Amino acid sequence: xxxxxxxxxxxxxVKHFLSYLENERNASPHTISNYMLDIGQFAGFVWKGSVRxxxxxxxxxxxxxxxxxxxxxxxxxxxxTTGRKLAGLRSFYRFLEREEYVDQNPFAGLRGPKKxxxxxxxxxxxxxxxxxxxxxxxxxxxxxxxxxxxxxxHEEYAALRDAAILEVLYSTGARVSEIAGLTENNIDLLSGxxxxxxxxxKERMCPLxxxxxEAIEKMMKKGARLxxxxxxxxxxxxxxxxxxxxxxxxxxxxxxxxxxxxAGLKSDISPHALRHSFATHMLDAGADLRSVQELxxxxxxxxxxxxxxxxxxxxxxxxxxxxxRA
Numbered sequence: 001x002x003x004x005x006x007x008x009x010x011x012x013x014v015k016h017f018l019s020y021l022e023n024e025r026n027a028s029p030h031t032i033s034n035y036m037l038d039i040g041q042f043a044g045f046v047w048k049g050s051v052r053x054x055x056x057x058x059x060x061x062x063x064x065x066x067x068x069x070x071x072x073x074x075x076x077x078x079x080x081t082t083g084r085k086l087a088g089l090r091s092f093y094r095f096l097e098r099e100e101y102v103d104q105n106p107f108a109g110l111r112g113p114k115k116x117x118x119x120x121x122x123x124x125x126x127x128x129x130x131x132x133x134x135x136x137x138x139x140x141x142x143x144x145x146x147x148x149x150x151x152x153x154h155e156e157y158a159a160l161r162d163a164a165i166l167e168v169l170y171s172t173g174a175r176v177s178e179i180a181g182l183t184e185n186n187i188d189l190l191s192g193x194x195x196x197x198x199x200x201x202k203e204r205m206c207p208l209x210x211x212x213x214e215a216i217e218k219m220m221k222k223g224a225r226l227x228x229x230x231x232x233x234x235x236x237x238x239x240x241x242x243x244x245x246x247x248x249x250x251x252x253x254x255x256x257x258x259x260x261x262x263a264g265l266k267s268d269i270s271p272h273a274l275r276h277s278f279a280t281h282m283l284d285a286g287a288d289l290r291s292v293q294e295l296x297x298x299x300x301x302x303x304x305x306x307x308x309x310x311x312x313x314x315x316x317x318x319x320x321x322x323x324x325r326a
Contacts, residue, residue: 007051008043011055014039017095038089057102069112127263128170132211134166162259170277175196
């Protein structure tokens with residue numbers, strides 16, 4: 001087993017590293033949280049119950065680093081998870097070495113487990129359409145079932161919001177965290193453009209399709225009658241929960257599960273499948289790989305190329321189903 005996670009937040013080296021991530025690397029809170037998790041787990045593994053800052057990071061050798069990674073592999077974690085921990089701890093020690101806290105990096109040269117890269121989960125256009133219709137269909141069914149009970153404006157807002165979220169996810173190919181963090185000044189409904197903040201806090205512009213813009217407009221009109229705008233200048237969150245607070249990524253995931261069931265799809269499909277579907281459908285329709293790379297916010301073209309494999313697999317299936325001598 002990998003041991004318990006230690007609280008290393010008071011360690012001087014860790015504090016300096018976090019300051020570097022925030023101020024120089026401009027890392028997101030999610031990235032910083034992952035670093036803290038990995039460093040804390042490693043400290044708990046090496047020093048077990050005697051974790052008391054300041055920790056002697058320079059006393060850790062290559063054997064301890066390798067043993068830590070092997071423990072995760074034996075625990076049955078995915079190769080990608082172990083690989084991420086290796087990369088995070090290697091970066092941490094690289095910083096310590098550069099700042100002369102340690103003499104050497106025990107994670108330098110270590111290789112992570114080989115990743116088994118499967119094809120991303122992609123929905124067909126027909127499945128996407130069923131999913132996008134699901135929120136308002138659920139609302140309509142609830143109204144029909146409770147003819148004597150009038151649904152409140154908050155419930156109607158929630159249905160319009162859910163429809164808008166799904167439309168925007170598929171229209172832009174954005175990550176669910178990017179959508180949850182949108183503010184009103186990120187969206188230009190007239191121009192049909194949305195600005196999202198991705199990994200490393202990098203901003204990119206994504207076109208907003210007509211149905212998505214229309215869904216947002218309907219939602220915002222309903223929301224404006226429920227809650228006065230808290231801030232001037234367009235800094236208000238776009239998507240709210242029924243208490244008027246910014247919606248969370250977890251809430252979006254729960255909402256999507258209900259819509260998947262209504263659409264007759266597997267409930268374990270994640271919101272990220274809409275991003276995969278966006279990219280695959282764009283390539284299927286003739287979009288070039290570089291354009292899709294920019295829309296997705298990928299720093300490397302090789303990351304985007306996985307969707308060309310998806311398209312090839314889809315073509316092969318069509319061929320096998322249709323060709324008489326396939």
